[in-house]
Amino acid sequence: MPQPLNPKDQSLFRQVVRNFELKQYKKGIKTADQVLRKNPKHGDTQAMKALIMSNLGQSEEAFALAKEALRNDMKSHITWHVYGLLYRQEKNYEEAIKAYRFALRLEPESGPIQRDLALLQMQMRDYHGYIQSRTAMLQARPGVRQNWTALAIAHHLSGDLAEAEKVLTTFEDTLKGTPPVSDMENSEAILYKNSIIAESGDLERALENLEKVGYRCTDVLAVMEMRADYLLRLDRKPEAEAAYVALLERNPENSIYYNGLIQAKGIAENDHKALKSLYDEWVEKNPRGDAARRIPLDFLEGEDFKQAVDVYLQRMLKKGVPSLFVNIKSLYEEPAKRDVVQALVEGYVSSNSAQANGSAESKENDFLASTYYFLAQHYNYLPSRNLPKAMENVEKAIELSPKSVEYQLTKARTWKHYGNTVKAAEEMENARLLDEKDRYINSKAAKYQLRNNENEKALDNMSKFTRNETVGGAMGDLHEMQCVWYLTEDGEAYLRQKKLALALKRLHAVYNIFDVWQEDQFDFHSFSLRKGMIRAYVDMARWEDRLREHPFYTRMAFSAVKAYLLLHDQPDLAYGPMPTANGAEGLDEDERKKALKKAKKEQQRLEKIEADKREARKAAAANAKSIDGEVKKEDSDPFGNTLVQTKDPLKEAMKFLTPLLDLSSQNIEAQILGFEVYSRRNKHALAVKCLSAAHAIDPSNPTLHLQILRFRKTLDTLSEPLDPKVAEVVTSEFEKLLPKSQKLEEFNEAFLSANKNSAAHVQAALSGRQLLNKDSKPQCEKDLLATLDSPDITVSEATTALELLSLWDSDKTSYVQKASQKWPESSAFKLD
Incomplete structure (x- = not known):
């Protein structure tokens, strides 16, 4: 039975709730203790205290207190709600949902419980339950637009497009007046409804609806893009042509708009003359643009291609655009075009090197340096690879411009393609020293050092751009900033060295980051509705559903599986790399035991050093905070020994x-x-x-x-x-x-x-x-x-x-x- 409180203690209990909402956790604990001194079995107060303790990082104690609160008051919706919140914080969503449902049976009209249940159902993609929860919330508060929008999203994501549109239309019918154009929430809802109609396949009605309401939307560009797309798909080509022309006038660098305009004009893919004429027209309209000059290179052939690419290359080389090669290397899929580019650029070198010799004119030297740089990249690229020529050209470029970071970087890349990781790392470090304030080149230097298995040097480089005062130093900051590429490269470097403990430590860190990204969507289930960003929210939900097909996850997972296979096949590697794993020089049993003993001794030595460091940092760690102000704990397993000691x-x-x-x-x-x-x-x-x-x-x-x-x-x-x-x-x-x-x-x-x-x-x-x-x-x-x-x-x-x-x-x-x-x-x- 619930223990009743006198008016004074009831007031103190309400103060505990306010302290929790205001994140005044210490005050909340103190006030809760005041209530519990007089009412030691008051379940609601115990539950609120447990919730505050959980937010202070005392999860085990919080769960124990929450269970005691349930024993003292099983019929309180507060105790069950808090129990669900604790499970939610532990990411145990199934148990949290059970607790919320029990709380709702005790208090069916509770908005907060219903809201928390709905958010978890969306997180778990329980669309059937989400529809039920959102329907109940809508019936409780039909005047709130968010409830209508959320129900429409529930039906949409579950695949019932007709019902989603019906919900949005019903709400529109309840509006007494037309919302102002400045109402962004209404604008987003209009476009969201229109996208649902289009997704259902009824393009004619989608276009009709867009023409009717589009002028009231603040996202003008989205309206223009949707209208152009509908017109094209409906084969209303003259109108589609005008629509895409309008879009190109806004942004003449968008290749999608050019594709739409070409389809609208009905120009065949093999009508190169007509296509070139169209792009030439846009070059005249936008003489400083790049897209209209670059795109024709994809379809032009023979002499037409040679003339166009010649003009394009000279224009970009004279400007000294570093990304020129990256911009045109897709042309190398056709060997004939690759050969034309090579011949042209080699010609620029021969015709300009004579003029530049002994000349003090910087423009000629800059053009020549850019040309050598382009050729170095050209001969580095796999379809046209010739590493001696690449090295020769990059050396000439460096001679003309010795302080160019890009040229030095390309020299390092050439050594990488030679298979010389040592020289590649050295040259990339030289590139870094040319501009020590450039974070990109700093990261590249660290990456090349990792490829050369120089983990400590790489971390030292990265520490130049990290918050080293955080818990764990530079590595701790890289974890906190979710630097996936570095953690993956570091893990792979340790895997190559067969240091499986550290390899698994890094790869598990990346795995956990993907878990964090999965969990991070939780806040957006309510935030996006409050802000009215519905279309972006739906895109995010669908992206999250396929999060782990991302190349970053795929690469990390491959390495982690290989590490565990190696650990299964060679269990001794759990204690560190053995002198030899197999082969003619393989170890006999006595040598194996001796090597194993040595590896264990080295592991203990490193653990002792790290333990001493932890003790020295203990005082600082107590006050160390992350960027968001949350207190960070010291890593209890910095070398990954717990991970590598797995029995399976x-x-x-x-x-x-x-x-x-x-x-x-x-x-x-x-x-x-x-x-x-x-x-x-x-x-x-x-x-x-x-x-x-x-x-x-x-x-x-x-x-x-x-x-x-x-x-x-x-x-x-x-x-x-x-x-x-x-x-x-x-x-x-x-x-x-x-x-x-x-x-x-x-x-x-x-x-x-x-x-x-x-x-x-x-x-x-x-x-x-x-x-x-x-x-x-x-x-x-x-x-x-x-x-x-x-x-x-x-x-x-x-x-x-x-x-x-x-x-x-x-x-x-x-x-x-x-x-x-x-x-x-x-x-x-x-x-x-």
Whole structure:
């Protein structure tokens, strides 16, 4: 039974609520204690105190007190509401929703509880429950526009476009007068309703509605774009043409508008003369613009292309535009255009270098420097790669302009393409020193240092632009600022060094950042309605639904899964990198134990140093705050030792892998890693599913070929037969990839014969030959060495071959000697 309060204590309880709302947490605790001294079992006060404690970071104590409050007063909607709020803060949304629903049964008319329930239902994408909650809120307060808009959004996102439009129309009918044009909320609602009509496919009605109400919208550009789009899709070409002309007059650099105008005019894609005439017209109208000059280069051919690109290149080179090459490199997909560009720019060099020699005119030297810079990028780019020429040109550009950061950066990039990470990092550091106040070049220098596995140097560089007084120093600030690229590169650098603890620490940090981005949408469920930004909110909700297909997540997840696979295969790496993992120089048991003991000792030494540092920072950490004023805790596991000590690495890998397979199913590397994880977990049906998916994407993938061979060998050597139902699925699916009647040696040799000109495919076939016949090792080594004679083999593929030789327990000397002769500049094949 609830414990009644006297008027004075009731007033104090209301003060506790106000303290919480005003974030006066210490006062709130003090006032709550006053009430509880006289009324120790007052559930509502205990609940409010628990909520304040939770906001002070005392979550365990808060939950214990909230449970006690429930025991003291099970029939109070406040105690249940607070219980739900605590679960919400812990991101346990299912339990929070249960608590809110129980609170609503006790107090059906409570607006705050209904609102909190609705927000969680939207966060969980429970559209059916969200519609019910928003309907109840609308019925309680039908005069508030936000409630109507929220219900329309609920129906829209659930797929019921007709009902969403009906809700918005019903509200419009309730308005007594026409809202002023300055009413942005009304303007957004009008355009939102119009977009729903268009999404339903009724373009004629959408256009009619837009013509009727568009003049009352503050987002004039959106109205113009929507109108032009509708007219074009309705095939009303003269009106669409006028609409796109109006848009181009506002922004002549938007290529989408040009595409719309071309369609509206009915100009065929192959009518190059008419297209060129259209763009020339806009060049005259906007002589300082770039788009109308650049876009024709995509479709022009032959002499027309040569004349146009000549004018374009000279114009940009004279201006010294650094982004010129980036702007035109898409043309290199056509070899003929690439050759024309190369010939023209080489011609500029020969015709201008004579004039510039001995000339003091800076304009000529600037033009020549820009031209050398362009050629350096040209010869760096893969379709036209010629690294000696790239280096030659960038050196000439630097000679003319020694303080140019861009030129020095390109020199570093050339060394990177040579495969020399050491020189690349050094040259990028030299570029940084040319402009120490430039954050971009600072970040590039740090990135190149990470690629060279210089983690400490990279962090030192990054610390020049971080708030180092924050908890955790520079690394702590990089975490707080959600610097995803750095954390990913840092993690991958540690993974290459087989320092799995630190690698997993960084990669988990990126994983947590994506979780934060997922959680950050919570505040927008109410904020966007208050501000009336409905269309942007709907776009955000749909983007959040596919958040983890983002390339940043994909790259990080690949690395994390590889780290856990390595940890599963070599558990000793949990204590640090071993001197050798395998190969001819592999460790015997006594040496392994000795190395393991040494690694553990080093780990303890680092932990002791970090513990001493933590103690020294303890006083400062108590007062250290983030940018938003929130007190930040010291990281209790800075080296990731807790993460790497997991007893089930493959289970941990699934946390990263599952979103990849769900959202990036067309990424073959995701399917390949899926097979690796599932095959090790003996999930044969799921493993063959990944093989089938990968085969559908690229049946000739070299890694896939090797996995198919491995899977057949696994099926042939099972210690126990599969469950009959699983066996039936596995057999029927795998039969499509590799028929039972097919001999594995013949299958592998046929693959080798069909792909003998690809180093990666040859490596896979040779690995398959080794898998099937251990005695083939001498011939495999000979064939692998022969791949270096291929003119198409890359440094990366040659480096992979070194890893294969280690797996085969082979001597690498001959391969390294031959590779170092082929790539003398590369640091991957340096002889000891």
